[in-house]
Amino acid sequence: MCGIVGAVAQRDVAEILIEGLRRLEYRGYDSAGVAIVNGEGQLHRLRELGKVQALADALAAQPLSGGTGIAHTRWATHGEPSQRNAHPHVSDDIVVVHNGIIENYERLRSEMQAKGYHFSSDTDTEVIAHLVHYHRQHTDSLLSAVQATLKALRGAYGTVVMDARDPELLVVARSGSPLVIGLGVGENFIASDQLALLPVTRRFLYLEEGDVAEVTRREVRVFDAQGVSVERSELQSDVMHDAGDKGEYRHHMLKEIHQQPKAITDTLEGRLTDSGVVVEAFGNSARGIFEKVEHIQLIACGTSYHAGMVARYWFEALAGVACDIDIASEFRYRKSVMRPNSLIITLSQSGETADTLAALRLAKELGFMSSLAICNVASSSLVRESELAFMTRAGAEIGVASTKAFTTQLAALLMLVMAMGRCRNTMSAETELELLQALRALPGHLAETLGLADQIEMLAEDFVEKQHSLFLGRGEQYPIAMEGALKLKEISYIHAEAYAAGELKHGPLALIDAEMPIIVIAPDNDLLEKLKSNIEEVRARGGILYVFADRAADFNSAANMQVLPVPHVPAAIAPIVYTLPLQLLSYYVALIKGTDVDQPRNLAKSVTVE
Numbered sequence: 001m002c003g004i005v006g007a008v009a010q011r012d013v014a015e016i017l018i019e020g021l022r023r024l025e026y027r028g029y030d031s032a033g034v035a036i037v038n039g040e041g042q043l044h045r046l047r048e049l050g051k052v053q054a055l056a057d058a059l060a061a062q063p064l065s066g067g068t069g070i071a072h073t074r075w076a077t078h079g080e081p082s083q084r085n086a087h088p089h090v091s092d093d094i095v096v097v098h099n100g101i102i103e104n105y106e107r108l109r110s111e112m113q114a115k116g117y118h119f120s121s122d123t124d125t126e127v128i129a130h131l132v133h134y135h136r137q138h139t140d141s142l143l144s145a146v147q148a149t150l151k152a153l154r155g156a157y158g159t160v161v162m163d164a165r166d167p168e169l170l171v172v173a174r175s176g177s178p179l180v181i182g183l184g185v186g187e188n189f190i191a192s193d194q195l196a197l198l199p200v201t202r203r204f205l206y207l208e209e210g211d212v213a214e215v216t217r218r219e220v221r222v223f224d225a226q227g228v229s230v231e232r233s234e235l236q237s238d239v240m241h242d243a244g245d246k247g248e249y250r251h252h253m254l255k256e257i258h259q260q261p262k263a264i265t266d267t268l269e270g271r272l273t274d275s276g277v278v279v280e281a282f283g284n285s286a287r288g289i290f291e292k293v294e295h296i297q298l299i300a301c302g303t304s305y306h307a308g309m310v311a312r313y314w315f316e317a318l319a320g321v322a323c324d325i326d327i328a329s330e331f332r333y334r335k336s337v338m339r340p341n342s343l344i345i346t347l348s349q350s351g352e353t354a355d356t357l358a359a360l361r362l363a364k365e366l367g368f369m370s371s372l373a374i375c376n377v378a379s380s381s382l383v384r385e386s387e388l389a390f391m392t393r394a395g396a397e398i399g400v401a402s403t404k405a406f407t408t409q410l411a412a413l414l415m416l417v418m419a420m421g422r423c424r425n426t427m428s429a430e431t432e433l434e435l436l437q438a439l440r441a442l443p444g445h446l447a448e449t450l451g452l453a454d455q456i457e458m459l460a461e462d463f464v465e466k467q468h469s470l471f472l473g474r475g476e477q478y479p480i481a482m483e484g485a486l487k488l489k490e491i492s493y494i495h496a497e498a499y500a501a502g503e504l505k506h507g508p509l510a511l512i513d514a515e516m517p518i519i520v521i522a523p524d525n526d527l528l529e530k531l532k533s534n535i536e537e538v539r540a541r542g543g544i545l546y547v548f549a550d551r552a553a554d555f556n557s558a559a560n561m562q563v564l565p566v567p568h569v570p571a572a573i574a575p576i577v578y579t580l581p582l583q584l585l586s587y588y589v590a591l592i593k594g595t596d597v598d599q600p601r602n603l604a605k606s607v608t609v610e
């Protein structure tokens with residue numbers, strides 16, 4: 001989704017801004033722009049449709065120099081992707097970049113037009129520029145003009161404002177869209193994601209909801225939503241400087257698929273004992289809360305939602321605790337009935353997904369007993385706003401298609417199921433030990449499963465000309481089928497649907513013909529015989545099957561059915577292991593089709609708007 005980078009320094013900042021934008025490219029965008037003010041107050045702006053490289057080329061042809069600047073990658077919400085809709089937007093000397101959505105922009109636009117302002121874009125953002133310009137005439141500082149503007153805005157924003165008449169100052173504001181201030185020596189920076197600033201600093205201030213800040217070369221002054229001056233503590237980033245590099249891999253996604261054994265090892269590290277899970281890993285007050293839990297409400301979007309769906313099977317079967325799951329955008333607008341002692345658990349790689357955050361805030365208003373975030377970004381809003389938090393340690397995930405974030409979420413959730421079973425006395429010591437052993441063995445199983453890559457690359461050829469595909473699974477493999485289908489559609493643009501295999505005869509069997517590849521997830525578990533019957537239903541109708549099956553189960557390739565043997569693993573961790581072949585399949589299909597694997601069209605890595 002949109003990215004922001006800003007800098008106020010003594011040196012020329014153009015290169016810093018462009019490098020920052022490059023590091024945010026993974027978030028998804030359709031246009032990019034930069035505006036720079038020099039010491040004499042001269043303002044220059046460049047905007048390009050398409051990649052950051054196009055902007056860099058334009059800058060090379062027409063260099064901009066100056067020590068204060070803001071830059072942006074735009075992911076269109078209001079107005080088509082185009083140069084005129086790209087940020088920064090200007091109103092005379094006022095320059096603005098903005099992430100989020102201004103919901104009342106139409107009314108504000110009419111009001112500003114009535115005051116004589118001319119709009120040159122279709123965006124919601126341009127109203128901010130004109131409003132700040134208007135208030136700047138009637139206030140004594142840019143800060144006051146921004147504060148007056150914010151009072152009129154409804155919706156979500158992370159915004160940075162620059163005034164060419166005050167060339168060593170940036171004013172930033174956040175509400176519903178993250179912003180971080182990077183602290184340098186005699187220079188300061190702003191970004192929507194710390195990753196953008198790692199080449200220039202590792203020291204950060206995280207703005208809180210409603211904060212507004214004045215950023216100059218030497219000083220950062222933060223004010224809360226009431227305008228009261230506040231201190232925000234400085235944090236040192238532990239994200240590696242090279243986190244955004246592809247290394248030896250052709251794509252971030254491939255690198256991230258192969259990082260999974262290590263990411264899971266890191267996520268387990270220090271959280272397992274000889275007999276179970278360290279309950280306090282979920283927070284100091286976790287034990288007392290888990291002992292009381294009678295119901296779990298899981299909330300997430302996309303891939304994270306699929307992780308939650310798997311966990312629902314686990315919570316009920318292994319820890320005996322009632323569990324519901326909702327897509328965040330549904331939960332926030334439906335009237336749910338509150339259960340006694342219900343724990344809300346949000347799942348998110350980024351911790352900034354707008355719908356998930358809104359659902360958490362609603363849950364707090366509704367009076368849920370407590371909240372737990374399972375997240376990959378420690379400094380995220382979701383973590384900061386939850387009572388308990390458990391960090392997955394996947395490392396920075398750059399590919400838009402979530403891979404290692406998903407499997408580390410699953411490992412975290414399985415640990416949570418164990419902790420919950422232990423605290424509620426609903427899991428036998430024997431089951432706990434089995435799960436413990438399975439988790440310890442998981443990285444090794446994943447590494448072995450990655451050995452299927454060559455076979456899957458060959459298999460991918462069969463899918464390239466296909467328009468549609470069907471993924472089938474049963475039990476906790478049904479959400480894995482959904483995840484496999486999501487991966488294939490998001491990066492290869494092949495329509496993919498997932499079904500619980502028992503549902504086939506209730507409709508989707510009508511779709512089966514030789515043009516519809518059917519991917520089946522077949523671990524060796526209690527439902528295997530049932531699944532085999534479903535496979536026969538498909539074969540009898542001429543369907544072409546690709547079966548990822550436990551190599552110890554009795555499956556053989558036959559006419560119209562190719563079997564790919566997956567290592568034999570304990571049933572509890574099978575959803576994690578079977579995810580990998582599906583990730584690889586979608587990757588190789590996309591690779592052959594030549595789509596943009598890491599930045600698929602229309603998608604964003606972190607969905608910070610509703």
Ligand code: AGP
Binds near residue numbers: 351352401
């Ligand atoms: C999947 O590959 C996508 N990246 C997407 O579905 C993602 O999982 C979803 O947008 C939720 O993001 P989050 O985990 O950061 O909240």
